[in-house]
Amino acid sequence: MSDATTAAQAPVRRNKGGAGDEGGMGYLSSLPRRVVTVYLPLAVFIFVLLFPFYWMSITAIKPNHELTDYKNFSPFWVVHPTLEHIKYLLFESSYPQWLWNTMVITIAATVISVVVSVLAAYAIERMRFSGSRTVGLSIFLAYLVPPSILFIPLAVMVFKLGLYDSKWALILTYPTFLVPFCTWLLMGYFRSIPYELEECALMDGASRWQILVKIILPLSIPGLISAGIFAFTLSWNEFIYALTFIQSSENKTVPVGVLTELVRSDIYEWGALMAGALFGSLPVVILYSFFVDYYVSSMTGAVKE
Amino acid sequence: MNAAAEVALKPAPRRSRGARLLENRNVLSALFLLPSAAILLVFLTYPLGLGVWLGFTDTRIGRPGIFIGLENYEILWHDHVFWLSVFNTILYTVAASVLKFALGLWLALILNEKLPFKAFFRAIVLLPWVVPTVLSAIAFWWIYDAQFSIISYSLIKLGIIDTPINFLGDPTLARASVIAANVWRGIPFVAITLLAGLQTISPSLYEAATLDGAGSWQRFRHVTLPMLTPIIAVVMTFSVLFTFTDFQLIYVLTRGGPVNATHLMATLSFQRAIPGGHLGEGAAIAVAMIPFLLAAILFSYFGMQRRRWQQGGRD
Numbered sequence: 001m002s003d004a005t006t007a008a009q010a011p012v013r014r015n016k017g018g019a020g021d022e023g024g025m026g027y028l029s030s031l032p033r034r035v036v037t038v039y040l041p042l043a044v045f046i047f048v049l050l051f052p053f054y055w056m057s058i059t060a061i062k063p064n065h066e067l068t069d070y071k072n073f074s075p076f077w078v079v080h081p082t083l084e085h086i087k088y089l090l091f092e093s094s095y096p097q098w099l100w101n102t103m104v105i106t107i108a109a110t111v112i113s114v115v116v117s118v119l120a121a122y123a124i125e126r127m128r129f130s131g132s133r134t135v136g137l138s139i140f141l142a143y144l145v146p147p148s149i150l151f152i153p154l155a156v157m158v159f160k161l162g163l164y165d166s167k168w169a170l171i172l173t174y175p176t177f178l179v180p181f182c183t184w185l186l187m188g189y190f191r192s193i194p195y196e197l198e199e200c201a202l203m204d205g206a207s208r209w210q211i212l213v214k215i216i217l218p219l220s221i222p223g224l225i226s227a228g229i230f231a232f233t234l235s236w237n238e239f240i241y242a243l244t245f246i247q248s249s250e251n252k253t254v255p256v257g258v259l260t261e262l263v264r265s266d267i268y269e270w271g272a273l274m275a276g277a278l279f280g281s282l283p284v285v286i287l288y289s290f291f292v293d294y295y296v297s298s299m300t301g302a303v304k305e
Numbered sequence: 306m307n308a309a310a311e312v313a314l315k316p317a318p319r320r321s322r323g324a325r326l327l328e329n330r331n332v333l334s335a336l337f338l339l340p341s342a343a344i345l346l347v348f349l350t351y352p353l354g355l356g357v358w359l360g361f362t363d364t365r366i367g368r369p370g371i372f373i374g375l376e377n378y379e380i381l382w383h384d385h386v387f388w389l390s391v392f393n394t395i396l397y398t399v400a401a402s403v404l405k406f407a408l409g410l411w412l413a414l415i416l417n418e419k420l421p422f423k424a425f426f427r428a429i430v431l432l433p434w435v436v437p438t439v440l441s442a443i444a445f446w447w448i449y450d451a452q453f454s455i456i457s458y459s460l461i462k463l464g465i466i467d468t469p470i471n472f473l474g475d476p477t478l479a480r481a482s483v484i485a486a487n488v489w490r491g492i493p494f495v496a497i498t499l500l501a502g503l504q505t506i507s508p509s510l511y512e513a514a515t516l517d518g519a520g521s522w523q524r525f526r527h528v529t530l531p532m533l534t535p536i537i538a539v540v541m542t543f544s545v546l547f548t549f550t551d552f553q554l555i556y557v558l559t560r561g562g563p564v565n566a567t568h569l570m571a572t573l574s575f576q577r578a579i580p581g582g583h584l585g586e587g588a589a590i591a592v593a594m595i596p597f598l599l600a601a602i603l604f605s606y607f608g609m610q611r612r613r614w615q616q617g618g619r620d
Binding site: 243 | 330331333334335337338340341342344345348349351352353355356359364408411412415416418420424426427428429430431432433435436437438439440441443444445447448450452453455458489492493494497498501546547550551552553556557571574575578579584587588591592594595598602605
């Protein structure tokens with residue numbers, strides 16, 4: 001009897017889900033079982049992964065007297081939302097300046113890295129010069145060199161070059177981790193473009209430069225977007241170089257500024273700190289929300305190749 | 306006819322030596338590679354060498370050093386704080402990576418199920434990874450507050466504990482807390498990349514296994530895991546590499562305290578070099594990280610070789 005019902009239900013569910021293509025045999029498991037094995041753990045995961053953001057946002061709009069008074073106010077909710085911390089952040093601290101610095105440095109480093117990487121990736125992937133495989137491999141190895149072993153010698157160099165405490169120190173050093181990543185990513189993209197297109201253009205008398213600009217680049221726009229937004233995020237999030245190479249408040253980036261200047265003596269301005277963290281995250285989150293798929297593809301592309 | 310011939314002929318005399326050189330594949334590709342090579346040689350390869358050299362000198366901030374051989378390493382050898390940081394780094398890396406892998410794989414398996422709003426879930430899962438580490442670490446700092454921690458509050462309300470937990474003040478708890486924060490940030494990366502790997506596994510393999518009588522655990526053990534092994538190797542190498550060299554999270558949450566219980570090699574190197582001024586010693590600590598990184602990179606290399614082999618490609 002029960003066998004008959006499951007047998008009858010199976011095809012119906014299958015049609016309803018329109019599946020059979022993904023999950024394959026998902027129709028075999030019953031609903032209560034799915035609740036325990038899938039929905040419940042998923043809910044816990046989502047809750048844990050998102051709670052810090054909720055906590056950040058709610059703290060940012062909590063008035064100070066509610067912030068530490070857990071007896072009269074539930075900490076999970078805000079009774080009298082206030083913009084006080086945000087006002088302090090935007091009008092009484094150097095926060096707007098840090099945002100501007102981060103923006104300038106990030107965009108400059110990203111543009112430099114993407115342009116340089118396009119040229120390198122095209123040369124490595126398509127020109128087949130002698131030793132292109134070795135160069136490709138060394139680009140990959142360069143990606144694996146972490147900033148935490150480079151920052152001391154780089155600090156010495158930055159100081160000798162007279163770049164200490166200037167935006168250029170960061171604009172020039174960020175490409176050290178952006179270029180290998182973008183090149184690696186773009187190599188994968190260029191590889192997917194058929195050779196025939198290039199051969200046609202070559203027969204028609206196009207130069208290598210024309211092929212790159214008129215054929216390869218328009219076809220690899222998704223790759224360029226992936227590389228660009230990823231480079232943007234990486235440089236926006238960078239911390240150790242910015243902490244080491246920048247001294248004065250007016251040149252700091254958001255992560256460094258929030259951490260070093262909003263924490264004053266023993267009194268933690270939690271409201272302002274959280275507002276600072278929230279606003280510093282917003283640009284990348286907004287960018288991310290528009291380009292989710294590009295993020296995923298660049299992230300998986302980086303490890304897949 | 307005449308005009309056409311002229312057009313065809315015209316470019317020929319114009320081809321100077323420079324233009325012909327530009328058509329040479331090697332010359333042109335060298336030209337294309339020049340900018341990135343310049344950036345990487347000047348700001349990556351040279352500093353790497355300089356770092357190794359600095360490790361052999363007694364350079365301080367504002368004073369060029371002289372070659373002192375292995376003295377820095379001898380000092381470190383007898384420095385129990387350094388050995389503590391090595392121990393911490395290994396503990397931090399192993400614990401965080403194992404947890405990230407287990408939870409990330411679990412999340413990937415869940416997301417690989419048929420779900421409503423799957424794209425939406427996948428998008429929000431990745432958020433912790435997108436947000437600047439320092440800024441989310443500041444949120445964790447507040448969550449771990451000794452007095453007003455929301456976790457302590459909830460646990461007290463639920464009647465599980467009586468007094469607030471001193472998350473970042475007690476050595477063991479501080480270690481657990483920074484590992485938890487690191488795992489929180491690392492899960493999305495592992496989950497989303499493994500999910501991409503899972504989606505490449507053909508459903509027919511599972512169907513075949515089911516027909517042969519495999520249960521869900523056996524399907525996971527004998528189909529999913531072997532198919533996923535190469536990508537797991539690569540993802541986990543990246544994860545280990547980034548965890549091992551982590552700096553930001555520790556710097557925000559504990560700065561190595563309490564009593565150096567959470568000092569990693571990267572934070573110790575920063576502390577000795579920049580606020581402490583001993584650039585040489587800091588560089589030596591950084592250099593001491595390199596053997597570990599090389600081991601991870603070799604592991605990744607063989608992982609990728611195997612993947613290529615599995616995909617049927619030539620070596």
